[in-house]
Amino acid sequence: MSSSYSNYTNSPCAACKFLRRKCTSDCVFAPYFPPEEPLKFANVHRIFGASNVSKILHEVAPHQREDAVNSLAYEAEARLKDPVYGCVGAISVLQREVLRLQRELEETNVDLMRYDSFLGGETSAYGGRRG
Amino acid sequence: MSSSYSNYTNSPCAACKFLRRKCTSDCVFAPYFPPEEPLKFANVHRIFGASNVSKILHEVAPHQREDAVNSLAYEAEARLKDPVYGCVGAISVLQREVLRLQRELEETNVDLMRYDSFLGGETSAYGGRRG
Numbered sequence: 001m002s003s004s005y006s007n008y009t010n011s012p013c014a015a016c017k018f019l020r021r022k023c024t025s026d027c028v029f030a031p032y033f034p035p036e037e038p039l040k041f042a043n044v045h046r047i048f049g050a051s052n053v054s055k056i057l058h059e060v061a062p063h064q065r066e067d068a069v070n071s072l073a074y075e076a077e078a079r080l081k082d083p084v085y086g087c088v089g090a091i092s093v094l095q096r097e098v099l100r101l102q103r104e105l106e107e108t109n110v111d112l113m114r115y116d117s118f119l120g121g122e123t124s125a126y127g128g129r130r131g
Numbered sequence: 132m133s134s135s136y137s138n139y140t141n142s143p144c145a146a147c148k149f150l151r152r153k154c155t156s157d158c159v160f161a162p163y164f165p166p167e168e169p170l171k172f173a174n175v176h177r178i179f180g181a182s183n184v185s186k187i188l189h190e191v192a193p194h195q196r197e198d199a200v201n202s203l204a205y206e207a208e209a210r211l212k213d214p215v216y217g218c219v220g221a222i223s224v225l226q227r228e229v230l231r232l233q234r235e236l237e238e239t240n241v242d243l244m245r246y247d248s249f250l251g252g253e254t255s256a257y258g259g260r261r262g
Contacts, residue, residue: 049180056214064215071219075206083187084195087218088202094225101232108239115246 014041019050028057032069040073047076145172150181159188163200171204178207 015029016022018041023030029050033041044053053072060068078087085092146160147153149172154161160181164172175184184203191199209218216223 047179047183049183052178052180056210059214068215071216074219075217079187083190084199085202086206087222088205090222091218091225094222094229098225098228098232101229101236105232105236105239108236108243111243112239112246115243115250119246119250 011035014038015045015050018042018045028054032057032066040069043076043080044069044072047079048072142166145169146176146181149173149176159185163188163197171200174207174211175200175203178210179203 011017012021012023012035013027013030014033014035014037016027017035018038029041048056053069056068056072057065075087078090082089142148143152143154143166144158144161145164145166145168147158148166149169160172172181179187184200187199187203188196206218209221213220
């Protein structure tokens, strides 16, 4: 649970402040949207809508809510930066990087096997790696 | 543009059918939510809300809208499958895979360099690769 949760009695959470409503002790947003991070809520609200975020929070177990909010905030920020691809753009980049590294590793293993056959297997401790 | 777009005169698009509204010739959803794929719209509506999807579509250039809808549909499906991490879970898995492959490649290059020094550089064509 965020250390900022204890602040809800002093100041409404970022969500309630944004939505101009009273922040009660059972506010589902308060533990994850502290007043000092107004942009975090503004972003998820803009992309998912407060009602959908609230639904997701109620769907997941309390101990998973912080992770859920952080992943929603990450997705929202990515979508605001790149309205066309959002964080799916990052997935494409990473998938290409995995393929590039797999090819590179494959080629390096071929080189190792060439060395091995060049040495007639006398240094078999240096056998090719397979990912 | 999706081939299904031409169908809008016969049947409302999946979005208009879901939202029970008239599907007009200038419907922003129609080209990307054909009536035969009702789940695609239901998913993005459930996660982002029709109004936010419409806002995003109006924000991006017409030639990028299909990519935008497909990435939103991918994100929505991932969030419905995994309400805690959504497609950020896939990003974490891919980031770990990139790190694992980088380490593996690093180790394989160390092996190649050992071979190289064992052979006294006489087969320099087999020099270590660097990613």
